[in-house]
Amino acid sequence: MPTLTIDGQPITxxxxxxxxxxxxxxxxxxxxxxxxxxxxxxxSCRMCLVEIEKAPRLEVACYSQAAxxxxxxxxTENVRLARRSVLEFLLSNHPLDCPVCDQSGECDLQxxxxxxxxxxxxxxxxxxxxxxxxxxxxxxxxxxxRCILCSRCVRFCDEVxxxxxxxxxxxxERSEIALYEGRELNNAYSGNVIDICPVGALTERDFxxxxxxxxxxxxxxxxxxxARGCNIEIHYNVLRPYQSKGKRILRIKPRFNPAVNKxxxxxxxxxxxxxxxxxxxxxxxxxxxxxxxxxxxxxTALKTAAAWIGESIEQHGKDSVGFFLSxxxxxxxxxxxLKLARHLGISKIDFRNPxxxxxxEDNFLIxxxxxxxRRGCVELGLYHxxxxxxxxxxxxxxxxxxxMLVAFLQDLSLEPEFKAALVSLKRLIFVGSxxxxxxxxxxxxxxxATYAEKNGSFTNFQGRAQRFERALVPLxxxxxxxxxxxxxxxxxxxxxxPFEREQLLLDLRAEFPFFDQSTLDxxxxxxxxxxxxxxxxxx
Amino acid sequence: MEEIVKVPxxxxxxSGLTFWQRTYVPEIVRGLKLTAAHFFGNLAVxxxxxxxxxxxxxxxxTVQYPEEMRGYSSRLRSLHRLTKRADGSPRCVACMMCETxxxxxxxxxVAAEHPDPNIEKYPESxxxxxxxxxxxxxCVEVCPEDAIRMDTHILDxxxxxxxxxxxxxxxxxxxxxxxxxxxxxxxxxx
Numbered sequence: 001m002p003t004l005t006i007d008g009q010p011i012t013x014x015x016x017x018x019x020x021x022x023x024x025x026x027x028x029x030x031x032x033x034x035x036x037x038x039x040x041x042x043x044s045c046r047m048c049l050v051e052i053e054k055a056p057r058l059e060v061a062c063y064s065q066a067a068x069x070x071x072x073x074x075x076t077e078n079v080r081l082a083r084r085s086v087l088e089f090l091l092s093n094h095p096l097d098c099p100v101c102d103q104s105g106e107c108d109l110q111x112x113x114x115x116x117x118x119x120x121x122x123x124x125x126x127x128x129x130x131x132x133x134x135x136x137x138x139x140x141x142x143x144x145x146r147c148i149l150c151s152r153c154v155r156f157c158d159e160v161x162x163x164x165x166x167x168x169x170x171x172x173e174r175s176e177i178a179l180y181e182g183r184e185l186n187n188a189y190s191g192n193v194i195d196i197c198p199v200g201a202l203t204e205r206d207f208x209x210x211x212x213x214x215x216x217x218x219x220x221x222x223x224x225x226x227a228r229g230c231n232i233e234i235h236y237n238v239l240r241p242y243q244s245k246g247k248r249i250l251r252i253k254p255r256f257n258p259a260v261n262k263x264x265x266x267x268x269x270x271x272x273x274x275x276x277x278x279x280x281x282x283x284x285x286x287x288x289x290x291x292x293x294x295x296x297x298x299x300t301a302l303k304t305a306a307a308w309i310g311e312s313i314e315q316h317g318k319d320s321v322g323f324f325l326s327x328x329x330x331x332x333x334x335x336x337x338l339k340l341a342r343h344l345g346i347s348k349i350d351f352r353n354p355x356x357x358x359x360x361e362d363n364f365l366i367x368x369x370x371x372x373x374r375r376g377c378v379e380l381g382l383y384h385x386x387x388x389x390x391x392x393x394x395x396x397x398x399x400x401x402x403x404m405l406v407a408f409l410q411d412l413s414l415e416p417e418f419k420a421a422l423v424s425l426k427r428l429i430f431v432g433s434x435x436x437x438x439x440x441x442x443x444x445x446x447x448x449a450t451y452a453e454k455n456g457s458f459t460n461f462q463g464r465a466q467r468f469e470r471a472l473v474p475l476x477x478x479x480x481x482x483x484x485x486x487x488x489x490x491x492x493x494x495x496x497x498p499f500e501r502e503q504l505l506l507d508l509r510a511e512f513p514f515f516d517q518s519t520l521d522x523x524x525x526x527x528x529x530x531x532x533x534x535x536x537x538x539x
Numbered sequence: 540m541e542e543i544v545k546v547p548x549x550x551x552x553x554s555g556l557t558f559w560q561r562t563y564v565p566e567i568v569r570g571l572k573l574t575a576a577h578f579f580g581n582l583a584v585x586x587x588x589x590x591x592x593x594x595x596x597x598x599x600x601t602v603q604y605p606e607e608m609r610g611y612s613s614r615l616r617s618l619h620r621l622t623k624r625a626d627g628s629p630r631c632v633a634c635m636m637c638e639t640x641x642x643x644x645x646x647x648x649v650a651a652e653h654p655d656p657n658i659e660k661y662p663e664s665x666x667x668x669x670x671x672x673x674x675x676x677x678c679v680e681v682c683p684e685d686a687i688r689m690d691t692h693i694l695d696x697x698x699x700x701x702x703x704x705x706x707x708x709x710x711x712x713x714x715x716x717x718x719x720x721x722x723x724x725x726x727x728x729x
Binding site: 097098099100104132133134208209212214215240242243245 | 632633634635636639647648649650651652656657658659660683684
């Protein structure tokens, strides 16, 4: 266990720890390009040079192992001079096209140059021209002129995605990043190379010229794409809607969580936000009448929903009403529905996807179960009926014992059995964010908010309940499910208080010890994607 | 409970007119005297100018605006224009610097992909809401491409509606500078 001193602060680290890691543990940020905690060490950029006492010259902090009695200075005049020279070399062939570069604003070349750079250029030679702005895969754009050859992307493809598409070709100043012959950067995690690229060489095709990054607002969230529950940041533009043609969410970035997704997310999750601003979003309550579909005010619609449920219970008993939930609902939403169901005495509840079969799965992040909160449903005790795929409800509808169904989010007609049964259902209320075959069949449609538009938590397959925060105002009239439920419950003379967000959480943890014991991860206040800048300021 | 103190609201009136002021006539005479002094004074100055005398003394002049206009200082910040490349396309690369710096938030740019990879980015639309603009000139200062200038010397761009005050990229690109020879010079408009 070597003990070393960095900028006057002593720290004891385990053997094999590098100086840059030890400094990070002390909260001292050392500038870097090629070093990334999730990748192997390359030592190619020379940006992290620090002064170590008794060493003949400056050493790279990312490759030097901490030794007992080591005394490190991260900011001295020599270090500043070295970093300035390193930057001068890195920028010698850089095109300086920051005005058209999507990375500007979150570019480490810009950030470090403002701090250490030589503001007057001494470069008189001609810059080497390289190939600019061409796609190297479905999501990634490469600009060889901007590249500083830190090799983070190459190491990512070799070590994390293990797909080996990228390499460095040619020698000397003609070296550049290139795809291997006949390959394409199309692995399931290709988007991560954009995040780890410290400059504007690898940029996002989907986000290209949509918005300058300093216009984006950021909110911590949880990816609803699969049972992994990767920690993400939602980047959205609401102040300048004309820029991105009405799209509010512009990109998803991973948020560091060592226990779940580390620094990465898959491409499926990265681009899985399109339903939020899609044209099939339900914006207002709708009712099916003899004259076709008519829009309804929220108050009228909720009153009708409550009246339907009340009537059905009164005339045909409590067992005539069923709730078909969804594993895409948050713990809070599920619990609110459960509260209402208990109050009304409704016991026919299921949540399983109709017509479900596991999707693509790998041994890294992507799970076959494409729902973010199946574990939450199970832990809330909704999995007690040993019947397949919620098909028992279809059976009961056919028999006529189940006369009314409140369906949340899911398209029930994906299962043939259900599709046939829905026709004989007396009344169907659909609560969901996007329209589908079931919402078109429903007598009453209540629009609900998507995960980006509400607060809540998902329980991932490991049993971590992870909270996500509201980024956007719900579109149109839509409301979070627990609010819809609370307002329906008000028609059954239930008080509002137990449906409030914090109260829901308190009750949930009191009633289900699982949620009390599971780590209810609060989203980090300091967003991971901003740490470079935040840490720099701290240093 | 806090006690609310009532402050009597009474506007203070002027101290009133003196007797002579109230008689009206002396004040009228005083005013006419001032006007007449300026009139005859300037008349004399302009007659001397015609005779080539006393030219270092400036007489009051009337500019027949809008038929005549005075030249403005070359530093004056006037209506914006977007400069063009040699081929007539806008120099602007839609970097959004002006939109970001604008303290009045009156610039609205939408970027798009340019077919030429050496240009990459160009403004699909570039609107300036002149009803909001405060003419600070920050957009000109910040522009890395010299794509926006405020040197047209056009100041008469009033409109009848707020919508007409929003200038789009076509109007901004075709704003020809209307520059006069020197400061204070009067020139006739065609």
